[in-house]
Amino acid sequence: MPEQVFNPGPLRVLLIDDNPDDRALVERELRLRIEQVEVRHISDAAALAEALAAGGFEVAVTDYRLRWTVGTEVLREIKARYPEVPVIMFTGSGNEEVAVDAMKEGLDDYITKTPKHYPRVPFAVLACFERVSNRARLQASWARESLAKARLEVALQSAGMATWQADLASGQLSCSDDAGPMFGHPPGFVHADPAQALAQVHPEDVARLHALWDSVLDGTSRVAAEFRVLGADGELRWLAGSAKLLQHDGSRARLVIGTLRDVTAEVMAKEAQRKQREELQTIIDVLPVGIAISRDAAAQNIAITPYFSALLGVGHGNGYDRIDTGERPYRYLRAGQALEPADWPMRVAARLGKPVRGEELDVQFHDGRSLTMLVNAAPLFDAQGRVRGAVAAVMDVTGLKDVQRELEKANRQKSEFLSVLAHELRNPMAAIGYSVEMLRHASAPAAIGKAREVITRQTRHMSRLLDDLLDLSRITLNRVVLDSHPVDLRRSIELAHESTRALIESLGHDIRFELPGAAIMVQGDEVRLTQVISNVLNNAAKFTPPRGTITVRAASEEGRAVVVVSDTGAGIAQDQLDAVFDMFSQGKSKVSGGTEGLGIGLAVVRKLVDLHGGTVLVSSEGSGRGTTVRIELPCIGPGPAEEQPPAGAGVAANTHLRLLVADDNVDAADLLGEVLRLEGYTVQVAYDGRQAMQMAEQWRPDALVLDIGMPHANGIEVARWVRAQDWGGKVALVAVTGWGQQQDRSATLEAGFDDHLVKPVSPQDVVAAVGRHLAR
Secondary structure (H helix, E strand, C coil), rough: CHHHHHHCCCCCEEECCCCCCHHHHHHHHHHHHHCCCEEEEEHHHHHHHHHHHHCCCCCECCCCCCCCCCCHHHHHHHHHHHCCCCEEECCCCCCHHHHHHHHCCCCCEEEEHHHHCCEEEEHHHHHHHHHHHHHHHHHHHHHHHHHHHHHHHHHHHHEEEEEEEECCCCEEEECCCCCCHCCCCCCCCCCCCHHHHHEEEHHHHHHHHHHHHHHHHCCCEEEEEEEEEEEECCEEEEEEEEEEEEEEEECCEEEEEEEEEHHHHHHHHHHHHHHHHHHHHHHHHHHEEEEEECCCCCCCCCCCCCCHHHHCCCCCCCCCEEECCCCCCCEECCEECCCCCHHCCCHHHHHCCCCCCEEEEEEEEECEEEEEEEEEEEEEEEECCCCEEEEEEEEEEEHHHHHCCCCCCCEEEEEHHHHHHHHHHHHHHHHHHHHHHHHHHHHHHHHHHHHHHHHHHHCCCCCHHHHHHHHHHHHHCCCCCCCEEEHHHHHHHHHHHHHCCCCHHHCEEEEEEECCCCCEEEEEEEHHHHHHHHHHHHHHHHHCCCCCEEEEEEEEEEEEEEEEEECCCCCCCHHHHHHCCCCCCCCCEEEHEECCCCCCCCHHHHHHHHHCCCCEEEEEECCCCCEEEEEEEEEECCCCCCCCCCCCCCCCCCCCCEEEEEECCCCHHHHHHHHHHHCCCEEEEEHHHHHHHHHHHHHCCEEEEEEECCCCCCHHHCCCHHCCCCCCHHCCEEEEEEECCCHHHHHHHHHHCEEEEEEECHHHHHHHHHHHHHCC
């Protein structure tokens, strides 16, 4: 369509006639009748060709008879180039046949050129122009409508949307082809009426849709809703629908139109997102981790989770809460130095655009509390890769740091203990080695006696070290079984003094006793209670400079038996008082110039006292001002203690009896045999279990001293074999072994042993055990 049809300017007319007078008359009529008009005169073929090439005219008026052609040829030429431009033939040389032929060629009007018809030309021009303009407008309207319809179809298809309409007068429902599959039907399916469509709506959504339908009929607004439908194919779908009332004449509603869209995937996705958010929130709430988040590039506005709020002692609620970073009841420190807000890990992450990991910060509160946090922070980025915020995760590691410090302390103590243990074991081994070498070369009785004394003393020292270690292990593992009976604490003090007398006297200490005349009775294991008091006395002697004073006081106070041991020794610094009962704890070990020992004596004391239901406390006024140990135990009612043999009493003296010693350690077996022979026994020695049974069968000994871990047959098997013999019921069986746990003792007792001695053991103890059981 030529754009000149819609030109709001002058009407442009192409006037084709070879008679200038006729052209002048026509132009005069045009200007008389048309307010704005431009007339271009064409008088020859060249002018016509030029005008047709230039275009720009809305109407053409041509004569039929032209010097260079005829009007029908001009008509064809114009229509070929400008089919929508109207052409009027104004001629006096034509006839009816010419007019008909021209009309067939697309002529818009035919006027006979006579004087009275000149005024008709302007009206014909205007009529033709108006008709063509109207047709152009109509075509443009149709084009716009078709384009809009095409766009709507594309939009509906892209959105997966169907349209529907309901004629309320007839009850007829019509839908686009896409509606059928939304209800589980083939494309193009249409329900007979709205009621049939509503029958497929999920029962839980029907009432809501009926209420919305009533709102639609009110005509007040457009209504939209999401609802479920039970598809004809058995699938449950979610649909989003809308409806609006049209054609309401004030008395009766006529038409409702609307849209439908399958939103099942969207609803499922939203539900999945909701579950993910719920799960994430639950994880955040459950994990002992605080989260901080900021959604601005400088991380100025910070929100934190409830767990983080609780750590910092600020108010909190559900989800994230904004905190006022200007007023905080706490401050952050890194390596003891105050941390400025600009250097908070999440602000550093936002500023640098990279994560900050493993940052340890201390938090000090105004009320004196403190905690340690492990912080990891990372920046958040937008689609263009620019920082848009930051997030941080914090964990309270105060407990872990405390454990770490305790482990480091325990590791230091263990290292020092191993050094002390190596030292304490090497010293007696060196002395024993020197004594053995002396025995090889010395013949004088005095030198031999001195060597024997050194070996005896150092062997006892090593035995005490091993006993302490084994005791601590058994106590720590709760494997100590107390032989509990009424005990007079005064006797335990006497026995403890006797065991430590040599150390006390060697250091020149003055020991004083303040004991009551009446018995102080407790329920306990006398051996273990003696060990408790002996350890305390041993510590008092070691940590008191020579010629010091040790005071031992015992009394009954309000139903409690109290033993207090005080000394004038080195004392204990106030910050070390709580650690004196720790395993391997020493005020100053021999490695660092202190006294000998493994640092486990008081640890054993506390655990043994705990087993007896008592308490032990250590006090000191400070370094160089002595130490006081107070032990309290529950008293029992007055009554005689069990009859006790006197301390150091000898054992049965039955000698010249037959003893069989069996041990796979040849040196230990032979030496023990020699010692027992010196005691007056007749002794044979075996070096494995099978040999021991063969010799016992032939020799029928009165007692067997057996190692447990022997080849061919262990000590347990030998003992069971002996008890199974008709002569074995009265034989004394003594186990001498390195196995000393409670289960080991139970195993030997069950096998028939009479006694269980744990290596290292002195020959005197073996002789005492054998004599005790042979005297039955």
